[in-house]
Amino acid sequence: MLSVLAPETDRRTPVVVLAGFAGPAAAGADHAATALCGDAPGTVVVHHDLGQLREGIVHRTVRSATYETSDVLELAHGCVSCTLRIDLLPLLRTLAARDSVERIVLALDPAFEAEAVCHAIEHVVVEGILGRVDGPAGRDVRVEAVLTFLDAGAWLADATGEETLAERGLAKADDERTVAQVAVGQVEFADAVIALGAVLPGGDVDRGKLAAVLARLVPDAPVDWVDDPQLLTAARIEALLTRIPANSRRGKVFDAHAPLLRGQPPLSSDYGVALLEFAASRPFHPARLHEALDVLFDGVVTARGRMWLATQPDEVTWLESAGGGLRxxxxxxxxxxxxxxxxAQADPDRRAMAALRWDDQFGDRDISLVILVHDADPNEIRAALHWALVEDDELRLVERAPERVAQWEDPFGAWHADPCESSDTALPIEDVKSPRGEAK
Incomplete structure (x- = not known):
């Protein structure tokens, strides 16, 4: 059984989340679920197959070492969020109430994002469960670990591409999420990673580059390199889970004001992979920024952070990119x-950090971005972003004539998504608890 690191007084049922983006990764997650299920009678595996979601149908499987049940769910709206709300969250509370269930394994469909699932467990109220007080599933279960499986030979290409889930045939036509967004998000949210297919076409160079990306994207997550999913025995998976540091996030969703660099990622360059930090104590000119952001679409795995726009002095603007898409x-x-x-209601940690850099004129307003490059020149990115900052004469207007600055051209006035040609249907980032948003 999984070594439980939660306080002894926490009697909630532990949940292990398995995420794998299609192909070999999804197959690896399924194999791991089967291994964990067969090894421990008290483990129950839950899987929702969303392959027919566009027709409003979801196939749900619940299995343990001694039984398996399959159900077909008909959902009126046929979306990821209603699958969570109507079935998965109530099911977690129901399973947690059974004495025979010691652990729940969630084998996620590729259309599910682990971050959104964990956020829902903690915050979405489940009503009408007989004998249970209305409340989130987090009253009865706790996320013990998020384990992400990736196809070592294809993940970096997926994480830096432009294809949407719909184009890949993995989501409804109106789902604007990209393959890169999901591939990066699954790994970024992981407590541990299993890289399948350890022998890569490019040999040690390809493996070294992927390892360098993972070391900077999830520096605290242990990584297990596995040639064949058949080698994923329960004992091997349990051993990996016990290597997860005690301070790992374990389903915790950070808001936009949390530190952007977590853990201790390498700050040097390795195989062309490097982390670039960009900070400024003056705002961006929105029109120039819109033009400068093109540098984030080539040779960059991901970028995220907080921005101060001269035309929006009261609002914190959040930026997040994955591959060829940006929001x-x-x-x-x-x-x-x-x-x-x-x-008085603001987070005390946020107030304490802001106090360390408080400016008499602008307060806590600043720019803080972290960019993970794999095939780009950090100096060119830095120069482009620096060019987008307001110049001295413009800064004086920001200080003395904000009403004039408010009239500047602002492509971000109603928020923004790139590529620009798809911005009429892109999903805005409105939930700062989960900046990637959620498919509808």
Whole structure:
């Protein structure tokens, strides 16, 4: 059984989340679920097959070492969120109430994002469970670990491409999420990673580059390199799970104001892979920024962070990219623009960090971005972003004539998604608890 690191007083049922983006990765996750299920009678595996979601049908399987049940669910709206709300979350609470269930393994369909699932477990209220008080599934279960499987030979190409899930045939036509967004998100949210297919076409160079990306994307997550999914025995998986550090996130969703660099990632370059930090104490000119952001679409795995736009002095703007797609959205207000009542309700850690860099004129407003490059020149990216900052004369207008600055061209006025040609249907980032948003 999995070594439980939660406090002894926590009697909630542990949940292990298995995520794998299609192909060999999804097959590896399924094999791991079968191995864990057969090894421990108290383990129950739950899987929702969303392959027919566009027809409003979901196939649900619940299995243990001694039984298996399969059901076909007909969902009126046929979306990921209603599958979570109507079936998965109530099922977690129901299973947790059974004495025979010691652990739940969630083998996620590729259309599910582990971050969205974990956020729902903690925050979405489940009503009408007989004998249970209305509340989130987190009252009865806790996320013990998120284990992500990836196809070592294809993941980096997926993580840096432009294809959408719909184009890949993995989602409804109106789902604007990209393959890169899901591939990067699954790994970024992982407590441990299993890289399948350890022998890569490019040999040691390809493996070294992928290892360098993982070391910077999830520096604290142990990585197991596996040639064949058949080698994924229960004992091997359990051993990997016990290597997860005690301070790992374990399903915790960070908001937009949390530190952007977590753990201790290497800050040097390796196989052309490097982390670039960009910080500034003056705002971006929105029109120039819109042009400069093209540098994030080639040779970059992911970028994320908080931005200060000259035309939006009260609002924190969140940027997040994966491969060839980028989204910009709101992340609340700057502390300096809050009322006393709002300040009193702000997160104490955020207030403490802001106090360390508080500016007499602009308060906590600043720019902080982290960019993971794999085949780009960090100096060119830095130069492009620096060019997008307001110049000295423009900064004086920001200080003395904000009403004039508010009239500048602002492509981000109603938030933004790239590529621009698809921005009319792209999903805005509105939930700063889960900046990637959720498919509808």
């Amino acid at each position: 910009v959205g709101g992340a609340g207000r700057w502390l300096a623009s809050m009322s006393e009542t709002e300040l």
